[in-house]
Amino acid sequence: MTGDRQRIEDALLAAVQTKDAYLNELARHLIVAGGKRLRPVLTLVAAQVAGGPALHGAVQGGIACELVQTGSLYHDDVIDESATRRGVETVNAKWGNLQAILAGDFLLARASEIAASLGAEVAGLLGNTIARLCEGEIEQLRHTYDVSRPEPSYFSSIEGKTASLFSTAARIGGIVAGLDRPVIDALTEYGRAYGMAFQIVDDVLDITATDEQLGKPAGHDMVEGVYTLPVLRTMSSGGVAADELRDLLGSPLNAVVCDKALSIVRAGSGVEQALSAAQAYVTLAVEACALLPAGAATDALRTTPQHLLDSL
Amino acid sequence: MTGDRQRIEDALLAAVQTKDAYLNELARHLIVAGGKRLRPVLTLVAAQVAGGPALHGAVQGGIACELVQTGSLYHDDVIDESATRRGVETVNAKWGNLQAILAGDFLLARASEIAASLGAEVAGLLGNTIARLCEGEIEQLRHTYDVSRPEPSYFSSIEGKTASLFSTAARIGGIVAGLDRPVIDALTEYGRAYGMAFQIVDDVLDITATDEQLGKPAGHDMVEGVYTLPVLRTMSSGGVAADELRDLLGSPLNAVVCDKALSIVRAGSGVEQALSAAQAYVTLAVEACALLPAGAATDALRTTPQHLLDSL
Numbered sequence: 048m049t050g051d052r053q054r055i056e057d058a059l060l061a062a063v064q065t066k067d068a069y070l071n072e073l074a075r076h077l078i079v080a081g082g083k084r085l086r087p088v089l090t091l092v093a094a095q096v097a098g099g100p101a102l103h104g105a106v107q108g109g110i111a112c113e114l115v116q117t118g119s120l121y122h123d124d125v126i127d128e129s130a131t132r133r134g135v136e137t138v139n140a141k142w143g144n145l146q147a148i149l150a151g152d153f154l155l156a157r158a159s160e161i162a163a164s165l166g167a168e169v170a171g172l173l174g175n176t177i178a179r180l181c182e183g184e185i186e187q188l189r190h191t192y193d194v195s196r197p198e199p200s201y202f203s204s205i206e207g208k209t210a211s212l213f214s215t216a217a218r219i220g221g222i223v224a225g226l227d228r229p230v231i232d233a234l235t236e237y238g239r240a241y242g243m244a245f246q247i248v249d250d251v252l253d254i255t256a257t258d259e260q261l262g263k264p265a266g267h268d269m270v271e272g273v274y275t276l277p278v279l280r281t282m283s284s285g286g287v288a289a290d291e292l293r294d295l296l297g298s299p300l301n302a303v304v305c306d307k308a309l310s311i312v313r314a315g316s317g318v319e320q321a322l323s324a325a326q327a328y329v330t331l332a333v334e335a336c337a338l339l340p341a342g343a344a345t346d347a348l349r350t351t352p353q354h355l356l357d358s359l
Numbered sequence: 360m361t362g363d364r365q366r367i368e369d370a371l372l373a374a375v376q377t378k379d380a381y382l383n384e385l386a387r388h389l390i391v392a393g394g395k396r397l398r399p400v401l402t403l404v405a406a407q408v409a410g411g412p413a414l415h416g417a418v419q420g421g422i423a424c425e426l427v428q429t430g431s432l433y434h435d436d437v438i439d440e441s442a443t444r445r446g447v448e449t450v451n452a453k454w455g456n457l458q459a460i461l462a463g464d465f466l467l468a469r470a471s472e473i474a475a476s477l478g479a480e481v482a483g484l485l486g487n488t489i490a491r492l493c494e495g496e497i498e499q500l501r502h503t504y505d506v507s508r509p510e511p512s513y514f515s516s517i518e519g520k521t522a523s524l525f526s527t528a529a530r531i532g533g534i535v536a537g538l539d540r541p542v543i544d545a546l547t548e549y550g551r552a553y554g555m556a557f558q559i560v561d562d563v564l565d566i567t568a569t570d571e572q573l574g575k576p577a578g579h580d581m582v583e584g585v586y587t588l589p590v591l592r593t594m595s596s597g598g599v600a601a602d603e604l605r606d607l608l609g610s611p612l613n614a615v616v617c618d619k620a621l622s623i624v625r626a627g628s629g630v631e632q633a634l635s636a637a638q639a640y641v642t643l644a645v646e647a648c649a650l651l652p653a654g655a656a657t658d659a660l661r662t663t664p665q666h667l668l669d670s671l
Contacts, residue, residue, distance in 0.1 A: 149497055155467065160483055175472050178465055
């Protein structure tokens, strides 16, 4: 996978190359800052479940997904007024909101171009996925600071903003490898379940990890009014702690109130319940692998999601 | 064309339909506010130069371009902090920047999906065009408040931010109609020249029109530090007026200074020179029509660009 990793990095940089040196600098900024490249790796492995080498089309499809992810981060950082990301200044903080919006659009446009080079089906799929990312973000926005946020709103939001792109990353791998439709559908379902587990674990980490581990203050989502599964489960668990948490939330939090809210959520059963939900999605992902051809790539897909939970 | 107009409006509203009522409201906002629909009309007419009825594919291709235009306006209005557009509040002013960024992304995503439904070539073309829009905007941004802005920067910027989408709108019409490649290329060149003329005239109007005609204060571009062709030509014309204008510009303008700068540009030869440049692009557009099949649609294409100048 080491050589494949390098191919992903090279292809990412080539994709954002443009004759405009300034735009090139803006577009490269978060890409060279690093990242786990979960989506392109998923595309590459998915394309290999029937055996065979890593395909050029899979690299291209994978980086299209990564460019969508990165472009979305540019826009998210404007929306959240974030100052740092991946250990570097955000584009909005370093150059300005204008630059971050335009460079984000540019990354999304490049992703569309690359997807089109893989055929109309992949292009349509990626366009549909970007629309679903927006729907997921809007769903989250609608319930910002809403202590009565219904749980289906949470699941629907993370399915749109996270799971849809994992799902599409895996599906594109299957499409470009020319796999049978039932296998492509199983990869799609795998990606969706993996993405759901990934986002729930990410939301748990925002509660349980230290500021140092996160590279940002813990409880950031709560401060911003985004009430995720561990928080919603704590509030719905009944009892004094639930009432106390509900009273603290509903508006922006200062550091003292945030610490208090964090203590309540960490002490209750909400985190454990959220991890159970994540485990259920990991199980779904593993089950989807039963429909894939046996081999090293399928083995890799089968074991990867559980690492999300085992590493906690 | 009346029935075609209605088909465009219906298709636009259908394209932004989504199960999320809030996102639907955001995405419809500037569409229902109206607009001249220059790009989809261009696609429809271009698709008819070989005769035949207005095609479903041309309507879809046209609205894909219109959705790109509208999505870009959502982002432009965030960037410019604009409060009104097409006679209504902007999305950023009415709901917020977050909503405007996401809804703009959603419109761009829908455009990509629709383009993909017309095949990989159209999808790739539209993705490439969105990237060029970003390049054009970045080029403009780089020379904001730059009184030494070179003229090639102006032409390169408007080619990216305006002419590329006109060009693509016409080209898609030719592609979906299955026209011969030389005809498709002539339509592409036609759209580019028409778009260049359109933007230059638009930039002249920002100087010469009244606040009432514009629906915003005249000289808005100068206030924002965007020095367009009539301004650049006035500054490069030499003499006292050129020096005086250069001294006024270079930083944000208050209303008094803006009026003074407007008077200088209006009194000089810069406006006339800019209109000559626009006329040259109109001539290029007319010449491109010589390569198109004779007929009513080609006649319409041939006469349309001159109206930009005759209506001044």
